Amino acid sequence: MALKPRIGIFDFTGCEGCELNHLNFEDQLLDILEHVEIVEWREAMDGRADELDIAFVEGSLSTPDCIERIHEIRRKSKVLVAVGACAVLGGINAMKNIRPIEEVREEVYGKDKYLFPTLPALPLSAVVEVDHSIRGCPMTQLEFLKVFTSLVMGKQPVQEDYAVCVECKLKENECVVEKGMICLGPVTRAGCDAHCPTFGQMCIGCRGLVTDPRLEAMEEILVAQGLSMDEARKKLQMFNANQLEGVTS
Amino acid sequence: MTAMMLDNDRVVDFVTHLQENKPVYAPHAKGRSSFVFDQVEKPDDVVLDYPRTLHSIKKFFLPPQDDLLDFNLVENSFTEPELKPFDAVFLGVHSYDLHAVMRLDYVYSQGNPERNYLARRQGAVFVGVSFTPDKHHFSGSVGIGTNDTTGFDVFLHIVDDGYAVEALTEAGTDLLQGFDMPVYEGALPASAHFEQHIYVPQGKLLDVFDHGYHSVVWSDEAAHCTGCGTCNLICPTCSCFNVEDHVDVTVTHGTRTRSWDSCMLRGFGEVAGGEVFRENLADRQRHRVYRKFKYISDETGEPWCVGCGRCTMNCTAGISIVNIVNRLVNEYDKSRAAV
Amino acid sequence: MTEHKLMDPAGARDLYLPEMAEIVAVKDLTDQEKLYEIVLPEGRELGHKPGQFVAVSMFGAGEAPFSVSSSPTRLGSFELGVRKVGMLTEMMHRLVPGEKVGIRGPFGNGFDMEALRGKDLLIIAGGIGLVPMRSLINYAIDRRDDFGRLIICYGSHSDAELLFNDERKLWDQDPRIEHHVTVDVGSDEWTGNTGVITTLIPRLELDLSRTVACVCGPPVMYRYVQLALRSKGLPEKEIFMSLERRMKCGVGKCGHCQINNTFVCTEGPVYNGLELKSLQEAL
Numbered sequence A: 001m002a003l004k005p006r007i008g009i010f011d012f013t014g015c016e017g018c019e020l021n022h023l024n025f026e027d028q029l030l031d032i033l034e035h036v037e038i039v040e041w042r043e044a045m046d047g048r049a050d051e052l053d054i055a056f057v058e059g060s061l062s063t064p065d066c067i068e069r070i071h072e073i074r075r076k077s078k079v080l081v082a083v084g085a086c087a088v089l090g091g092i093n094a095m096k097n098i099r100p101i102e103e104v105r106e107e108v109y110g111k112d113k114y115l116f117p118t119l120p121a122l123p124l125s126a127v128v129e130v131d132h133s134i135r136g137c138p139m140t141q142l143e144f145l146k147v148f149t150s151l152v153m154g155k156q157p158v159q160e161d162y163a164v165c166v167e168c169k170l171k172e173n174e175c176v177v178e179k180g181m182i183c184l185g186p187v188t189r190a191g192c193d194a195h196c197p198t199f200g201q202m203c204i205g206c207r208g209l210v211t212d213p214r215l216e217a218m219e220e221i222l223v224a225q226g227l228s229m230d231e232a233r234k235k236l237q238m239f240n241a242n243q244l245e246g247v248t249s
Numbered sequence B: 001m002t003a004m005m006l007d008n009d010r011v012v013d014f015v016t017h018l019q020e021n022k023p024v025y026a027p028h029a030k031g032r033s034s035f036v037f038d039q040v041e042k043p044d045d046v047v048l049d050y051p052r053t054l055h056s057i058k059k060f061f062l063p064p065q066d067d068l069l070d071f072n073l074v075e076n077s078f079t080e081p082e083l084k085p086f087d088a089v090f091l092g093v094h095s096y097d098l099h100a101v102m103r104l105d106y107v108y109s110q111g112n113p114e115r116n117y118l119a120r121r122q123g124a125v126f127v128g129v130s131f132t133p134d135k136h137h138f139s140g141s142v143g144i145g146t147n148d149t150t151g152f153d154v155f156l157h158i159v160d161d162g163y164a165v166e167a168l169t170e171a172g173t174d175l176l177q178g179f180d181m182p183v184y185e186g187a188l189p190a191s192a193h194f195e196q197h198i199y200v201p202q203g204k205l206l207d208v209f210d211h212g213y214h215s216v217v218w219s220d221e222a223a224h225c226t227g228c229g230t231c232n233l234i235c236p237t238c239s240c241f242n243v244e245d246h247v248d249v250t251v252t253h254g255t256r257t258r259s260w261d262s263c264m265l266r267g268f269g270e271v272a273g274g275e276v277f278r279e280n281l282a283d284r285q286r287h288r289v290y291r292k293f294k295y296i297s298d299e300t301g302e303p304w305c306v307g308c309g310r311c312t313m314n315c316t317a318g319i320s321i322v323n324i325v326n327r328l329v330n331e332y333d334k335s336r337a338a339v
Numbered sequence C: 001m002t003e004h005k006l007m008d009p010a011g012a013r014d015l016y017l018p019e020m021a022e023i024v025a026v027k028d029l030t031d032q033e034k035l036y037e038i039v040l041p042e043g044r045e046l047g048h049k050p051g052q053f054v055a056v057s058m059f060g061a062g063e064a065p066f067s068v069s070s071s072p073t074r075l076g077s078f079e080l081g082v083r084k085v086g087m088l089t090e091m092m093h094r095l096v097p098g099e100k101v102g103i104r105g106p107f108g109n110g111f112d113m114e115a116l117r118g119k120d121l122l123i124i125a126g127g128i129g130l131v132p133m134r135s136l137i138n139y140a141i142d143r144r145d146d147f148g149r150l151i152i153c154y155g156s157h158s159d160a161e162l163l164f165n166d167e168r169k170l171w172d173q174d175p176r177i178e179h180h181v182t183v184d185v186g187s188d189e190w191t192g193n194t195g196v197i198t199t200l201i202p203r204l205e206l207d208l209s210r211t212v213a214c215v216c217g218p219p220v221m222y223r224y225v226q227l228a229l230r231s232k233g234l235p236e237k238e239i240f241m242s243l244e245r246r247m248k249c250g251v252g253k254c255g256h257c258q259i260n261n262t263f264v265c266t267e268g269p270v271y272n273g274l275e276l277k278s279l280q281e282a283l
């Protein structure tokens, strides 16, 4: 490798769980640093860079200030990677999008609501062009490394576009539905190595939907398991409000 | 050849005996109500009376993830991972699952024979056990009874208080050497009764599928299907795979790995530029079922579905292959009657 | 299932191990396509037929199928024409002479050159379909007396995307080659035919008793070209089409390329119109 790619790490609205995850990479951190130069990272260093090869951006956009900042990041970055469910889908933050925005401001900020301008929680892709996505809430180390090594090699990262069920079946897990639980695995994008079902938990859909998801079939299954249609929709909206509303594809 | 009697209280000793020469793989309980084939550590944990395992024993010869080569990015070179025979005793295998292995043997021997599969397939010894069909088994309809001993070296027939043990091959006789059992006095039981059936004789099945290509069954069933791929991934005779390169974090090494794939997935037929061959889920359902009952069956004369019931049982949408086939049979009979 | 003897693995080949072959020349065809000249270890011949393909392997990116573009009559090396469309092809476009790629193959049936002998060849290529057809064309040029007329119809989206311009100039000058070109949308400089490739077909004068059509292009093209040829009176079994499907193994094992009961990687990619009629998923 001739020149090490210059990297920046940024965060917007979100729990920062994804960013903190970077810091948990002790074992791999040295390997990573072999290949890149981190030049901007609020959590770990001061200063700003003018030009970046790769920007990793976490969190959803929910204030006018965010919009300005993401445009600036886009302008100075050759490749922009959305990191985590908030950045990719709007995340749980986007749940508020399905309620009138004034109502949400009232609830969160009470009478001070006019001091806090807020927008619906948007994924980065609703505002700027996003080159690659690392999905999940939080994203997994495994997937970060996969995208990272691809970019270092100069190769487009591959995005899984099939159901979590696939990974679950490959691992010979007992299906959580068999245990009487509900699960969004059949319409949720894989890539997490079926993390939750492997630990006996339902998939809540944090990685977003597969391409051409069969939502009616999924709703039918949930209803057959005893949910009302309304409850079934809510389950699907938790992470996918923006996608279901057509804000992102 | 006379059968011997293995009493229930000697099963653990029997497993221990089998372990003397080769590793033994057998069903174990997993989760709330499931079973998996695993290497036996404690003979106590072996379950011989089980409905079906999550994966079939296919997973040993065609692993879910299988490295085809290890590569070195610095030197732009590769090495082939060592292919070891699965030299073990497989205990407690059901008849339909061994029939599935024999189908895979065919797939990996014909055309371009594949060394990866064939090398792993060497040395295995199969000890079968009969089973009590549950509401999903229908292997009887495809000619595989609960006590079908085809391909087995030893077979355990469920009888009162234990198993009637039959040695069927030389390897089987060798396996029983040194484990004394009294002669089993009764007659060997007949195949157990099945609750599920495909209502059609073998010969007619080919006509039914000649006729069913444009049936409404495909879109009817697809309307409830999520396209999750589960039905293929747990099928003992499905053998399609994807191949991907994985690079390690040092960006110097990696592996080319194949993994089980499913023709029910949209991406299965997607090419660069975004065109998806078999975009329609109804077409994918048909392809899946035609791969079980028509395409390769026309060539070999045998259904490629062994009636294990896994796809139906594991489908969260409740789509049943028995139901699909019976609907096609019904439509076919009606069209015959109309002529 | 009837039990059958398990084959001895000693008799089976290593199906998935590539051979490391050297790229000896790279040429830009357009800004999207490059032509690679490749030499196998010890200068061994690939031994392919026109219409066959190889799997190119780049470690870390994987493998993808590419038709052999050179004719087996030209010895010492073989050529691949690669369009940049995705992960592996983008990485391939960065390769320079001296570097090595993995090669498996040749795979597929290819054209039955014995059956084509003595026939008038009508070659119809759309877009990148000229890459595989070039193998057949150069074969016929090198064994010119083995064939009757050589008619080439080539269609491209625009004149900027036309491939093998130098070679095609020579075809224009060769009195024994009838070479027709059309583009869907021509630039201001374009003076040739405009219109889709099927517009070239009605004006051809064909001797139906000895014409064989060989077709390669984007999936949408086949149905219309076939209709146009049928309305000229050419029988289905004299129309050969080369299909494209997703492929992961090239040896009839991974299932990706299957359409109905045929595997495109082993029994195809070349099928005649009669065979395709019974393959409802083909076109």
Ligand SMILES: Cc1cc2nc3c(=O)[nH]c(=O)nc-3n(C[C@H](O)[C@H](O)[C@H](O)COP(=O)(O)OP(=O)(O)OC[C@H]3O[C@@H](n4cnc5c(N)ncnc54)[C@H](O)[C@@H]3O)c2cc1C
Pocket: B270, B271, B272, B273, C053, C062, C063, C064, C065, C066, C067, C068, C080, C081, C082, C083, C084, C085, C086, C087, C088, C089, C090, C128, C131, C132, C243, C244, C245, C246, C247, C248, C269
């Ligand atoms: C028989 C045959 C001959 C071909 N000949 C040529 C040729 O001469 N020149 C040329 O430029 N292209 C040719 N193609 C198409 C070429 O294989 C694809 O463009 C290539 O696979 C894209 O790979 P990618 O990694 O860049 O794209 P991505 O979209 O990133 O694809 C990822 C992977 O999917 C698979 N895949 C995607 N598209 C195809 C496809 N069309 N066919 C098969 N597998 C695919 C491959 O395994 C590929 O590596 C041919 C395809 C076939 C089937």
Ligand code: SF4
Pocket: B224, B225, B226, B227, B228, B229, B230, B231, B232, B264, B314, B315, B316, B317, B318, B319
């Ligand atoms: S398991 Fe059921 S829902 Fe999933 S793809 Fe198969 S038929 Fe469809």
Ligand code: SF4
Pocket: B231, B234, B235, B236, B237, B238, B292, B304, B305, B306, B307, B308, B309, B310, B311, B312, B321
């Ligand atoms: S198609 Fe279904 S029932 Fe038949 S063998 Fe496969 S999983 Fe079992």
Ligand code: FES
Pocket: C246, C247, C248, C249, C250, C251, C252, C253, C254, C255, C256, C257, C258, C263, C264, C265, C266
């Ligand atoms: S490419 Fe694998 S079967 Fe044809």
